[in-house]
Amino acid sequence: xxxxxxxxxxxxxxxxxxxxxxxxxxxxxAGAVCHLPGRRAGIDLTDQPAVDRFYDALPGLWASVxxxxxxSMAPITEAGRTDFMQMVxxxxxxxxxxxxxxxxxxxxxxxxxxxxxxxxRPGLDPRRGAQMAAYAASKAAVAALTLALAEELxxxxxxxxxxxxxxxxxAANREAMPAxxxxxWLAPEAAAEAVLQLVSPANxxxxxxxxxxxxxx
Ligand SMILES: NC(=O)c1ccc[n+]([C@@H]2O[C@H](COP(=O)([O-])OP(=O)(O)OC[C@H]3O[C@@H](n4cnc5c(N)ncnc54)[C@H](OP(=O)(O)O)[C@@H]3O)[C@@H](O)[C@H]2O)c1
Numbered sequence: 001x002x003x004x005x006x007x008x009x010x011x012x013x014x015x016x017x018x019x020x021x022x023x024x025x026x027x028x029x030a031g032a033v034c035h036l037p038g039r040r041a042g043i044d045l046t047d048q049p050a051v052d053r054f055y056d057a058l059p060g061l062w063a064s065v066x067x068x069x070x071x072s073m074a075p076i077t078e079a080g081r082t083d084f085m086q087m088v089x090x091x092x093x094x095x096x097x098x099x100x101x102x103x104x105x106x107x108x109x110x111x112x113x114x115x116x117x118x119x120x121r122p123g124l125d126p127r128r129g130a131q132m133a134a135y136a137a138s139k140a141a142v143a144a145l146t147l148a149l150a151e152e153l154x155x156x157x158x159x160x161x162x163x164x165x166x167x168x169x170x171a172a173n174r175e176a177m178p179a180x181x182x183x184x185w186l187a188p189e190a191a192a193e194a195v196l197q198l199v200s201p202a203n204x205x206x207x208x209x210x211x212x213x214x215x216x217x
Pocket of ligand 1: 016038043045046090119166
């Protein structure tokens with residue numbers, strides 16, 4: 001059972017994205033007060049001082065959910081340094097900087113907390129990621145970041161986990177893959193339920209988990 005998140009401050013990066021909107025809606029229905037840093041508000045999550053300023057100004061913090069990210073794919077010889085660095089910065093660096101700032105704020109407020117990152121199926125099983133070398137590497141980095149940080153924060157009641165979705169049923173994916181069989185795609189609502197479980201105060205023990213969200217694929 002999900003314990004209430006009433007009045008708890010939760011940061012959701014990428015909160016205006018396809019998955020983010022559904023996650024924010026679910027967290028708000030559980031009573032959370034959601035804070036959405038993003039480029040629309042002038043915050044580039046790869047900019048360390050901007051990220052620090054955002055977290056420093058929060059009224060309090062219970063959880064930080066890092067959904068900001070991006071996707072690209074190309075045959076290896078058609079991708080270059082710029083493409084690789086873009087995936088690393090968008091997916092791994094943004095998560096690292098938000099984890100770092102969240103831990104500083106959680107320590108300042110002293111009450112434990114929850115962090116959830118978003119990896120992806122090719123990050124756990126890169127053989128699923130043909131022509132996705134840069135994306136798979138960046139999402140593997142997010143998984144490693146999650147495990148390392150969970151270990152580092154043991155004893156501080158700050159639990160760190162990640163979800164690893166396969167293809168999510170979003171408008172962008174429907175447009176990009178009009179002929180695909182969508183029956184095994186992940187509903188964003190199902191991913192939101194997993195995030196809700198991980199940020200819940202009722203989750204007392206799960207930390208260092210990277211949850212595969214592809215039971216049907
Ligand atoms: N969709 C899938 O099938 C799928 C599968 C597995 C994993 N994932 C992961 O799940 C997460 C959400 O996916 P989605 O489909 O919801 O993507 P999306 O609709 O493209 O949303 C991504 C969000 O991240 C934000 N963002 C990216 N880089 C940023 C930066 N440097 N600073 C601030 N905001 C930044 C974007 O903001 P702007 O609007 O300003 O660009 C956008 O709001 C991503 O990490 C993605 O890799 C998705």
